[in-house]
Amino acid sequence: MTTRLPIEDVLPAIVASLATTPNLVLQAPPGAGKTTGVPPALLDANWLAGKKIVMIEPRRLAARAAASRIARNLGDEVGGIAGYRVRMDTKVSARTRIELVTDGVFTRMIQEDPSLEKIGAVLFDEIHERRLETDLGLALALESQAALRPDLRLIAMSATLDAAPVARALRDAPIITAQGRAFPVEIRNLPAPASGLDALAVAMRDAILDALSGGDGDVLVFLPGGAEIRRVERALQAARLADNIDVMPLFGDLPPAQQDRAIAPSIKGRRKIVLATSIAETSLTIEGVRHVVDSGLARNARYDPATGLTKLVTEKVSRAGAEQRAGRAGRVAPGTARRLWPAAAHGALPEFTAPEIATADLAPFALELAAWGVEHPSALNLLDQPPASAWNEARALLTELDALDKDGRITAHGKAMSRFGAHPRLAHMLLHAKSGTAAALAALLGERDAGPNDDVDLRPRIDRVAKFSDEPWRRIREQAKRFARQAHADFADIASEDAGETLALAYPDRVAQQRGGRGRFRLANGRGAALNERDPLAGEAFLVVAELDGAGADSRIRLAAPLTETALRRVLGPHIEEIDEIELNDAGAVVATRRTKLGALVLAEKALPKPPPDALAAALLDRVRKRGLSVLHFSDAARELQARVALLRDKDSEAWPDLSDAHLLATVGDWLTIGSARKLEEIAIEPLLRQRLDWKQAQELDARAPTHFTAPTGSRVPIDYSVANPTVRIRVQELFGLTQHPAIDRNRIPLTLELLSPAQRPIQVTRDLPGFWAGSWKAVRADLRGRYPRHPWPEDPAAAEPTRRVKPRGT
Template sequence: MSNSPLPIDEALPELKRALAGSGGAVLVAEPGAGKTTRVPLALLGEIWLQGRKIVMLEPRRLAARSAAAYMAKALGEQVGRTVGYRVKMDTKVGAETRIEVVTEGVLTRMLQADPALEDVGLVIFDEFHERSLQADLGLALSLQSRALLREDLKLLVMSATLEAEPAAALLGGAPVVRSSGRSFPVETVYRPKPTAEKTEEAVARAAMDALRAHEGDLLVFLPGMAEIRAAEARLRERLRDSAFNVRVLPLHGGLSHEEQDRALAPLPEGERKIVLATSVAETSLTVEGVTVVIDSGLMRVSRFSPRTGMSRLDTVTVSAASADQRRGRAGRLRPGVCYRLWSAEQQSALPPRSQPEMMEADLAPLLLELAVWGIGDPGELDWLDAPPARALQQARELLGQLGALDGSGRNATEHGRRMAELGKHPRIAHMLLRSLPLGLGSLACDIAVVLEERDLLRYSGGQTPTADLRARIEALRGYGAYQADEGTRRRLNEEARRLRRELGAEPSGEGKERADDCGLLLAFAYPDRIGRQRESGKYLLSGGRGAEFGRGQELIREPWVVVADVDDAGADSRIRLAAPAVLERLTAVMPEAVTAESDVFWDAEAKAVRGRGRRKLGAIVLEEKPLGQLPDELRTRVLLEGIRSEGLELLPWTKAARQFQERAAFARRHDESWPDLSDEALLATLEDWLAGYADGMKSRADLQQLNVKELLEAALPWERRRRLDEEAPTHWTVPSGSRVPIDYGDPDAPFVAVRLQELFGLPETPRIAGGRVPLTLRLLSPAQRPVQVTRDLASFWSGAYFEVRKDLKGRYPKHYWPDNPLEAEATRRVRPRQ
């Protein structure tokens, strides 16, 4: 072990005591403290480890390989003896290995294979502040493993910028150990990029200024490979005629090991380098010789949209914590300088830290791992941030569509377990497994590695970036109109070969596939993104979203495509990557994607029940035709739904029916035990009083056969109908002998409209409802015009009658207007019969 002192050395005794006395600890160590390479070696001899392994998680493959190499060198050994690593598609461990540096997905696979981690004594979560989805999952599974199977399993969370208290609480109140870092002074220079200037141009100008003003090497942070390539081209142009002896070296996860090592290694005396890196160089790595950092302030993150069910890559501003991490890279070995391509005011507005990936990611991989682990509800585990419910629901729906979950949506199927074992995104894993029976496993492996790459194509002058997946497969195989970066092509081909060996797929059948094989395989991975072209030229995707190609794309005339990547902008997303498909072959190979449904509905325009049968591929209707005979129960139910939506006016109401309804409302107003026959109540209870009489009916015309009054009468028991006739009669016989209808429109004041002469001799106001309610009398002239309204007839006869008589006698002199109405004879004629 190297004797070179590091700041972390002072904290190691306290860390050892903390781990010896509890089940875990949280180590907060500033950048440059040496925690990544010193802590695992220092703990290797602890008694509580009992000869078991230490597994340390690193967020990135490059950091994992670099940390393992550094520790092995400190021991004077080759990687693969005491210290080894396991990363995607690359493993160097042996029988003597005691420290395994792994990427987070590897820990998940280890836990799924051996939930108790019998040969592991300590799991270290390095750079946990990055809060990747797999790190959160790995910690949650490790915590449950410790609680249920291995109470002696130790857990150590390490970070430079983590808020320690929540993590310590999650570990069961674990002790927190802190260590200061070792960094030299770093001068910060703010030089905001003009709005119109491209990032690569601003980076190139800043780099040339830094070469002239400072010694040492430069580390430039850019959001992604496209920006790295553009900045590399700009810098090579500027350096071509300069006196600087400078190498421009990219550094990102898509490079081969040799290319990554070249960027990290020191150069011979007299040479300088400019390393163009993504956020992969933000933590855990020391790039030898760097004294200047140029930070674009940008990073690329994958964000899942619950609105569309799709993930997209967004370029965002870094957090203040990330900016400080990047700045610290300049002060690892000596005093340095950091150029920030933004203003001091913008710096103060940066978010303090990045969002945990859990809150923004596609949760299908996490949910599948939990189902394989035996957890149907993520709430059963302990999390720093619980998975969002909406994203979980969409993940559950996708996994169900891929056949990874059983009907309950909680347990993994055998197919789902095989998917999880591949360690790929569930979409890709499903595609790989479904490709094998078709003899397309080799092509599926090529597609898998291409989909996991940002974009392997390099475009020469005049070439339009293509959305056609087939162009990338051709470039991967070394032919076609588009070229790939040679190093990337070699690396991806090696990954594809390893994947073929793992799957047992046949060797590549280059050039033998059908033109639509890429689209067919994509459909397995993206059954929700099969697209049919509409008349507008845009596409409707089987998941319900719209999408379109940009101008000049070769696929723009294809009637069917399968989309692997869209930009998720606006109502119709721009298609970035797709392949053509043939519908007949899709439906033949994946019949489960096609569903048949019958839609029985109320046609508001025709006022009738209609039925249509459809064959659908997701949201895409393949075929539609009218249904013949409809099931009686379904037809009646839809008819009632139509009445509810349109209102009871669809029924043939008569005056008698409305009067019966109003009489019932009057009775209920004065005795709440009476049934409610209001429109609102009738609409709510159609099944009770109407459904039995609507059998065989399906339209408004059919409904006209009904007698609504009889239906309402049938809704009342016989005894109620009898009482209704007694207490709320339809008519009142006046003294003249006329039967006058009673109007119950106002249940508080039912009335009759009757000519005054027909009431002569009636001393008191008539009453209904067993004498409880007086009728309102609307008294009419011989011409049926109202002259008085009263509910107290006796008072009218003794008072107001004489004024009314005087007026009526003047207008109707031939009619009979007695001086004493109580002793007069009621008449329907001009005068009583002699």
């Protein structure tokens, strides 16, 4: 007897809605059957008119598994009525009406045929994952619908989603909600493990063993990545599991056959432990799972526009992700979910995972938009706009790769790059190198882990692509052949010794030069990078780095190839410059050097004859820029002037110049006049700063923030502006007779008075002199009379004469 799925209750409403309205948002929790139930229900719709249904899945495994399930439900084989098209693997035929594709494949489809002529409906599954290419695909499909295909149906489907923003993007589409079929899942929170892979592996092992002993069924374990999966797998092997328990890894780069075994039902009498990444959170049903063990961690790619590097970051899972993971235990029966974090910490998790458009390398996205004819993402109906810094960085890279012209429009070279479905760097390399080596590198680097090998050196991997036909090298080899055909290159033209020279076409900014020690390198973009000093590549003079982890001052090199200087000059000649640099040496002498440079790397240098007379000033300015203002001599008067101007600038930033250290350093060439000085410390800074004020500002500054306070005795006492509140330190007798507290800035800022004894020792600090006279003066007077009997200490100082003298003798 077939179990009825919850999605069946809303299928009539879905069909009826799409008969009159082109767009729809479907909310359905995990297990409702939306992925396998909705596409077949639409096959006989009149509006489909025999066209295909395309369903976009976020992952290759999900696309293959869903196609298989739909085909089985229809009594057919994969590639018949239901098929799939993913990177490196396709099963479709002339009979295929339902096609499961990944988001990247859909982008290629719509770029090649913007009208989607043979497609009647596009379904975006698991749209809540907010993958960049899914967001892009939806925006392009909406444009196609508006301009070319008003009959095209677009359906956004999700398990956990704030549906309203998506419905608005789909032109106020109706929202249909299906109920779930989840069984209750008992949440058990366990103590968080200590930091480190070993501690995590031990904690996960113990939680898994506890789950195995707590009831029947299989165990699904969520870990951030392959390294953690391997650690936990070894820990379980050491634990001597029962003979009927199988341990199966599940992550994106496993061969399809191994993935299929992990998600298939267990053989009767056997149990399995599936060690999975977040690939198993959604879109998949792993038969027989009754227990979930969740590390609470996920590994995500994060792009840093400041460095141009993408790094894999291990992060805490979102609350939505944790609920998705736990729900996997309640698909077929009541289950348990063990979480390796305290219950009190759950509320501190982010509600949702950040959309990929906010954190990803946007170069591929920018190239797709340029190929579509859009110069800025604001022209598209995107769910979120990208950060401006990352967008500008992406456009700058495309311009450097000649994909965009000086006006920001796509070039013929850029159009050719966009057809590869590879990162723009790799597409640029393929088009210029036109070799099997480039095709192998592009296929390797297009995979998340560039093949199952821990070597940093890419050359052995290239050899494996050329020679081996077993998994996973077969898949990578087939992709390399496709790239070679697209680039009109001979796949047999593979030479691993050319890896560095070829790779430099893709990563000219990541050519690395050894600097002062084995394994320590400087990249052409100026950043540091490092290798284990025992690595065979650590002694190379030059490397080209394909992948870094992006962390710290010296990023760890993960993938690279060696490069000779001859090859570097040959392939990157247009990037190499000869620059004459004039600077001060440590002895203060001016020296001129001609340097041959690739970005921050110095390939050669030679001394030049004595530099021209104006070279000293340029060199002194350059030293300030490099070392900061600390190399200059700021007198007390200069610092006082800065503080006085800053006080008034806080009140009105438009009326006063910025004399802060940060601004002065950023604009040093505008104000620092070297004159006849031979050394930086000879330059008088205060007059130069005063020149930043016009005559009116100078007069107003002296009136509103004077340098001195004039006491009732006529003494001119300096005002200290270096402290939080302008302060005057003065002997208390000089203020006798003063009935108002002194202030500056038109009486708006009271001075802080540090009152001193005749011996110049502090006796009181006040910002309310009349209050002091009327209050604590009595006690202070008694103390002062005893210590300084020859000085006048009136009972009413506000009515007394100010004085700087002692009492006459005999009084």
